[in-house]
Amino acid sequence: MLIVANYHYIREDFSAAYPSIFGLTSQQFQKQLEQLSKFGSFISQEDLVSYPTRASEKNFFLITFDDGLKEQYELAKPVLEEMGIPYISFINTSNFSDNKVSLVHKIHLLRSHIAPGELLQQLVLETLSEKEIMAAVKHYNYDSKENALLKYLLNFKLSIQQQESFVEPLFAEIFEEEKVAEELYFTEEMLQELHKKGVLGSHSHRHLPLGRLQPSEVKKEMHKTQAFFLARFGKKASTISYPYGSRDSCEGIQEIVQKAGFELGFSMERAANASLDEDSLLLARYDCNDLPGGKNNLFGNEDPFKLAALRQWHI
Incomplete structure (x- = not known):
């Protein structure tokens, strides 16, 4: 086994x-x-x-x-x-x-600098269904519910293009991508x-x-x-x-x-x-x-x- x-x-x-x-x-x-x-x-x-x-x-x-x-x-x-x-x-x-820097790591870094509630407020999206909420909490079982919902929205609900349009400007405000890539x-x-x-x-x-x-x-x-x-x-x-x-x-x-x-x-x-x-x-x-x-x-x-x-x- x-x-x-x-x-x-x-x-x-x-x-x-x-x-x-x-x-x-x-x-x-x-x-x-x-x-x-x-x-x-x-x-x-x-x-x-x-x-x-x-x-x-x-x-x-x-x-x-x-x-x-x-x-x-x-x-x-x-x-x-x-x-x-x-x-x-x-x-x-x-x-x-x-x-x-991978989009997923940009999200990790942003989430370490910005409160999850603030990021959720900036996401203009339809409400997650009960099934999606359960899936989010189950998949991200080491996160708080608020963080789990945020990660589910970013990683699974949004298209790649939507993720990039939301994450890239925020990331560029705080981080220098080439430097982060070298360090990470x-x-x-x-x-x-x-x-x-x-x-x-x-x-x-x-x-x-x-x-x-x-x-x-x-x-x-x-x-x-x-x-x-x-x-x-x-x-x-x-x-x-x-x-x-x-x-x-x-x-x-x-x-x-x-x-x-x-x-x-x-x-x-x-x-x-x-x-x-x-x-x-x-x-x-x-x-x-x-x-x-x-x-x-x-x-x-x-x-x-x-x-x-x-x-x-x-x-």
Whole structure:
């Protein structure tokens, strides 16, 4: 069985005017890895791609990171290497080819500087339905209801064009994009080192909800991200994690993803993977906070391999 843990922010200080980021300190990260090691072994990207059936023979954890954030390299990588634990870092290739900040990170940064109520007031939108409110609270279960509704509106209700027209002017008032990009994401040297270690994967080109795009747009995203990997590293990426990871963000695109050369794809379905033999491009992942050592530990002190639900989205 395979349980995948997903991480984003690893930093020593999460203080902000309006806290909007939920991550771990390096000490909390190490402590969680120590707890996970009691229940299973850790598997690398190379082994998972080369010997996928191994995931069903033993209990494995796979450690993954989304977004290619510099703090992951500086704070998480040393912990992992000291403990001898493999991992995958999924990158949005536009951050490096265009030196741009992903829209999702612009939203994170704005939300840390502007009160959620103020941002909500500036959004002129139809009222969310009861179903959408429930979906927002469920998907963003670590946020306050107000923050969850704001993030749902920005990430799922608005079109990409509407998001950009709302976010870009506000972001430009407060931040210098090129400087933020340099501070936030891996450097070229970091990318090359991580590739040589065999730990890079794709998070698509831009951080967009792929399942909500037209097939032609998905094909462009896949082409651009693989073109980046070929140009920078001489080979295509074999693994991809889908931005946002919600069901509607990653369903129905697996044929396109496969044709682009990917062998494994990861959603954010909170579940374990009994096998990789069926639809290996729609694998489940847990947020790190869901697992032992996390802020919302779903398993207590029990073995997650014995209690975890099995993935269903691929059926």
